[in-house]
Structures are given as C-alpha cells and as structure tokens.
Amino acid sequence: MKPADRVDAVPPSGIRRFFELAAEMDDVISLGVGEPDFAAPWAARDAAITSLERGRTSYTMNRGRSDLRAAIAERMADRYDLEYDPETELLVTAGASEGIDLAFRALVDPGDTVAVVQPSYVSYVPGVLFAGGEVLPVPTREEEAFKLTSERLAEAGAGDADVLVFCYPNNPTGATMTGDELQEVAAFAREHDLTVLSDEIYAALSYEHEHTSIATLPGMRERTVVFNGFSKAYAMTGLRLGYALAPPEAITAMNRIHQYMMLSAPTTAQHAGLEALSSCDGAVAEMRDQYDRRRNLVLSRFEEMGLDCFRASGAFYAFPSCPWDDAGEFAEALLEETGVAVVPGTAFGDAGEGHLRVSYATGIDDLTEALDRVERFLA
Amino acid sequence: MSSRDAVLGVLRENARASSEDIARQTDSDPETVEAIIDELEAAGVVRGYQAVIDRDQLESQPVRATVELNVTLDRETGYDDIAERIARFPQVKSLYLVSGDFDFMMEVEDESMQEVSAFISDKVAPVPEITQTVTHYVMDSYKEQGIEMGDGDEDDRLSVSP
C-alpha cells in the first residue's frame, strides 16, 4: 500500500535510532528519557482503579467530564491567573499531544505558515506538515539561554507567519521564560496578528521563577491556545490526559475534529486526573524538589568535568554543548563505550546542532553512576 | 527553600550522601553544607542517623510489638513524667503521645516474645499511672520509615523517548 505523499514526506523521528541502539545493549543507563521516572501519585492511581471497579468504562462527554473541566478551570484561575469557561473554552484531550494536533488541524489552512521556535519538541513540525502548513523555523541561541526574543522572531521572518508555536519550560533545552521576558514575544504576536500555540506541559517544573502563561499578558488570551496536561506534573504519561484552553471559536473548531475522531479522552484517566487535581499537590511538590536537586547535581557535575552547559531552569532536561563537532557521533560513541544514552540536539531541529539533551528524570543513584561514566569518557 | 531545609531534604532521603554530593544537589559548597550539618546536630535538630533494614533478611530477627498504653494523671504526674520514665528502657524504640482511645503508643523490641511480654508485665504495667496495656506483636513489615520492603518495580519506560 502506498502511503500518502503528505505522510511520506515526513521523516521518522531522529530519536527512534537511539532507542534501537540502546535496546540492543545491556547495562544501559538512559538519560534519554522524556518522561518522569516516578509513578503517578497513588491517590490518582487509586481513583483510576476505583472507577474501573465501579464500571466507569463508557465514553464521557466529548469535551471531557464536567467535574474535571471545572477542576481544571479552577486550577488555572488559582495558579496562573487564567480564567476560562469550562463549558466553552476548555477541551480535555488524549494527552497534550492530541490537543497540539487538533490545533494545527483546526487552525492551519494549507499553505499557512507556522513559525516553530527551535530547538523544539519533536511533534510540532510533523503536526504542521500533516495539517498541510508550511514550517518556518525560529532558532533560539545558547548565548540567550534559548529564550525567544522579538529579535529572533524578526530575524526569522516570523512577522509574516500565521501561527507561532513554542514551549516554555522547554523540551529539549530546559529553558524557561519569565513574564517580563514574554512581554516582547506577546508584543510581536499582537503587532503581527499571530495566533500563538503555547505548550505549557512543563509549567509545574520551573525551578527559578514562577511559571507565567503568555495568555495572561495583555491582548494575548484572545489569540492563544494553551496546552497543558497531567503527563509531566503528575507523572501520568501512559494515562494519556491533557487539555487545551482557548477562546470559544478555537475550542469549537478543535472539538469538531475531536468529537468525530477521538470521541473523548480516556475515561479512566479522567477519573485519575480529577483526583490528581484535588489531592496530589504535595506529591507534585515532592517530585519537583527531587528534579531540582538532580538539576543542581547535573549542572555542578558538568561544570566540574568542563562540559559547557547553560543554566537550565525548567522541565527535566539539561542541554550541554557537545565537546565533539558531531553530536550524533558523540552520542553513539558514548552509548557504545559507556552504556549511557543521551539524545543529540539535532533530533529537535537544526538549532539543536552541537548540543546533547540530557534528561535527569532518573533516580539519583543511576544519575550519579551515569555522570561518573560520562566523566571517565571525557577524561 | 532555605539551604538548611534543602540539606535536611537530602539527608532525610540518604543520610550517607557526602558533603560534596549534598552541595551539588543543593547548589551550595561542601564547607557550607558541613557547617549546616554541624549546626543541625548541635541544635539537636538531627538526633542521629540509622540504617533502614529489611529485618526478614537478618539471621536473628528481634521481636517487635506496638503497645497501647492508657494512663491516669494526677496533680503531681503529667504525661511527660510518665513518658520520660518509660522511654529510658532500651527496649522502647519509640514512644508517642497520641489522640484517640488510648494515650501513648509505644514500639518495643526485644529478642523473643517472652522477653517482650516480660518487659511489659514487669516493667511497664506496674508503673502506678498506667491503667491498661494492649500489646500487638508485629507479624510482617511492608514499609519502614517511608521505604517499601517489597521487591520494587522495574523501570519499564522506553529507554529513549521524545
């Protein structure tokens, strides 16, 4: 069977190759994992089990259970000062991934230009291409701590784009942006009338300042779709639960696709998500503290071994410069010789060139052992 | 988080972490960490460091019991007086004043059931203010000081993921 051209044109993920290499080896310590090493808080898992025991195995409303939507809206209002009507401005999705896909398909016309801030999470570019849009990469720089500025936007020609997509705290760099720093991005979006897709899945993991959503800045709520979810904050990746927040027109359009193609986000996960919001803040804070300690450990050890790395301040990634010219070769050699897996930065776009993504979603003992191995490899 | 709380956070998880490692994890330096630990010890915030042991794997397994104690107080004797008296026995591993149907909850440990029983009947029950004791022998342990005693779960995440 011949795949559609649109699909054929998108290469398989660069991460896949490292997964295959690592899978063939024994005694691998992976710093290549993009998800928490914790299990979801027990209260959330317990709520999922209870829902199954009670036979709650049917579809929910397309937009998600109303109690869950109400709880999400309340949380957004409390935590990020974002007011959204749970009836018309909120959609519960199968992971933030589905929300991101829906937004591209619902908001991008064939030929529209989507400016993608890079290095970026791997799904944005394929998502734009599957939707028939054109990708305009907007590189950020290490010297600017991988933050987005109006200068980088202008330099890339993003003023002519229709949509701008970015993610802070960032995967793969671990960069974050403060409310002040987001102001110029917001001004640029307003000036050039851009629709903004803001992936805030790592919002709970910002270590040096409170997370600010760009939707809270003047004139931004009406042009922004915010994505968030339970995968990272609550260590619930496998349950597939996320949500999108946007003005009613956008949510209605996204729900048009969702209601036909997904029907509803996983019911069991919705029960777990409601419990997570109501009783798991303590567990989230504990996981966050753990990540923060590991971040400090990783950054100190890199400094001690002379590996250049800007001060990552969010998510669970560090993004050191690669001491070799070819980061792909380095990552392969490191894996083969030491059994430590990291991901070359180019898996996240050309702007990732010369860097390595190092995930610290790994227990402190394994992390220490992996860092020891990296140190010996570099020596 | 204050650096004192940060150091305590690491110690509560792994009391054997080196000052260098604690410094790295808390974005500090080893000298500062050592000073903080000295201070915590001197002030009696940190009272000791103990290993968490899976007793099933020990050759000789001491017997443990949780004992409920009921007391009556009088003008001269308060909870603290009674507690101090009981806590001095080396068999007593922990002692808490609790709310609810009884007053103290005490954890005791000795070499055999007989010795635990003898300790309760000879040393604890005769204390004049103690009106009742209820002894629960520990039969199995699933979690000690926050650490689960099971085999733990495998990390079944994909080794490399986006």
Ligand SMILES: Cc1ncc(COP(=O)(O)O)c(C=O)c1O
């Ligand atoms: C930046 C970013 N966005 C979205 C996702 C997908 O999240 P979800 O599990 O909610 O689909 C990930 C997962 O790695 C991510 O890193």
